[in-house]
Amino acid sequence: MTGPGVNRRALIGSALALAACERRADAQTSPANLPTLRSVAPFPVGTCLQALQLDDPAFAALVAAQVSQLTPEWEMKMEYIVQDDGSLRFEGPDKIAAFARSAGIRLFGHTLVWYAQSPPAFERLDVSRIAFDAAYRNYILAVAGRYRGQVSGWDVVNEAVAEDGEGWRDSLWSRKLGALDHMVLAFQHAREADPDAVLFLNDYNLENIPKKRATFLKLAEALLKAGAPLGGLGTQTHVAADLAPGELSRTISDLASLGLPVHLSEMDVSITRSEGLIKDRTRLAAGQARVYAEAAEAFSSLPPSQRFAFTHWGLRDGDSWLKRENAADTPLLFDDQGRPKAAAAAWIGGLR
Numbered sequence: 247m248t249g250p251g252v253n254r255r256a257l258i259g260s261a262l263a264l265a266a267c268e269r270r271a272d273a274q275t276s277p278a279n280l281p282t283l284r285s286v287a288p289f290p291v292g293t294c295l296q297a298l299q300l301d302d303p304a305f306a307a308l309v310a311a312q313v314s315q316l317t318p319e320w321e322m323k324m325e326y327i328v329q330d331d332g333s334l335r336f337e338g339p340d341k342i343a344a345f346a347r348s349a350g351i352r353l354f355g356h357t358l359v360w361y362a363q364s365p366p367a368f369e370r371l372d373v374s375r376i377a378f379d380a381a382y383r384n385y386i387l388a389v390a391g392r393y394r395g396q397v398s399g400w401d402v403v404n405e406a407v408a409e410d411g412e413g414w415r416d417s418l419w420s421r422k423l424g425a426l427d428h429m430v431l432a433f434q435h436a437r438e439a440d441p442d443a444v445l446f447l448n449d450y451n452l453e454n455i456p457k458k459r460a461t462f463l464k465l466a467e468a469l470l471k472a473g474a475p476l477g478g479l480g481t482q483t484h485v486a487a488d489l490a491p492g493e494l495s496r497t498i499s500d501l502a503s504l505g506l507p508v509h510l511s512e513m514d515v516s517i518t519r520s521e522g523l524i525k526d527r528t529r530l531a532a533g534q535a536r537v538y539a540e541a542a543e544a545f546s547s548l549p550p551s552q553r554f555a556f557t558h559w560g561l562r563d564g565d566s567w568l569k570r571e572n573a574a575d576t577p578l579l580f581d582d583q584g585r586p587k588a589a590a591a592a593w594i595g596g597l598r
């Protein structure tokens with residue numbers, strides 16, 4: 247079901263043909279007359295963004311036209327909000343929230359607790375568990391409470407599973423409040439702050455490392471058993487163009503096995519991360535289109551109640567975090583000028 251007048255098979259076919267000649271990366275290869283992502287997707291479509299990008303009218307217009315959910319790329323994280331003196335700043339997320347409200351787009355909160363970010367203001371709270379516990383709860387209440395009624399959900403705990411899937415990560419939070427308890431507390435505090443938001447456990451590489459996917463699912467079950475108000479599972483889906491066919495479908499199907507809503511939360515498909523294995527850019531562009539089509543098809547095939555949202559980690563290639571790793575990467579659906587690529591046609595063609 248890809249909306250009126252959109253021939254799915256033709257779209258995928260043209261996408262793959264386009265991808266084969268996308269090497270020239272110019273306007274001529276941009277698929278013509280594509281519908282917007284949000285107009286054809288049978289579920290909310292999102293993108294990440296930074297407050298600063300909203301100063302670009304072309305960017306703001308592209309976002310408002312293409313998506314129905316926004317995830318602040320970094321402004322709702324501790325690294326932005328928590329100042330060295332322990333005070334909190336909200337200009338960035340407030341700007342994004344205001345834009346979302348004006349554009350009639352829902353907001354998604356990312357992320358409350360992450361092993362990768364433990365600001366000095368928390369590190370200093372070595373004094374006692376009581377002080378740390380209070381600061382942890384107050385932070386979550388302040389941030390999740392501020393956007394209550396605006397966000398559809400929160401990534402409450404991000405990337406809790408070890409890189410290789412052998413257990414859970416160690417962090418300031420786990421050391422101070424307990425390996426599982428710090429996560430249960432985070433979900434409970436988030437629920438106290440916002441009674442309606444869907445509360446997610448989010449992680450990455452669930453496609454590439456089956457052991458990590460299994461540990462992630464076991465952690466979700468442990469949280470539910472401990473009484474945490476876990477309401478959804480997020481799979482980031484930062485993948486590469488050489489991802490083996492079927493890996494994405496298996497991952498989405500496994501995540502859906504718990505019966506909770508699934509958020510495909512941060513998708514991008516790197517070209518350059520595959521170059522070690524495939525040198526031919528034409529094949530890589532076709533591989534990227536195939537991966538996007540598989541993701542759209544697999545997510546569309548979930549029961550509607552489990553299709554929380556499908557979020558791309560950016561719209562225009564030039565905005566991608568992956569550019570910091572390799573400026574030649576082109577991982578997203580739109581080119582630097584905001585024109586849809588073959589990958590966009592393939593993603594739309596994959597929708598059911």
Ligand code: G3I
Nearest residue numbers: 296298319320323325356357404450482484512559566567
């Ligand atoms: O914009 C400020 C700039 O004004 C300042 O001078 C500079 C130095 O402090 O920081 C700049 O902000 C950077 C921000 O990206 C915007 O570019 C932050 O330092 C930098 O840490 C932040 O990186 C983000 C990263 O998460 C860490 O928060 C990336 O944009 C973002 O794409 C990345 O996203 C993560 C997800 O949250 C979790 N899953 C993996 C994904 C990719 O790493």
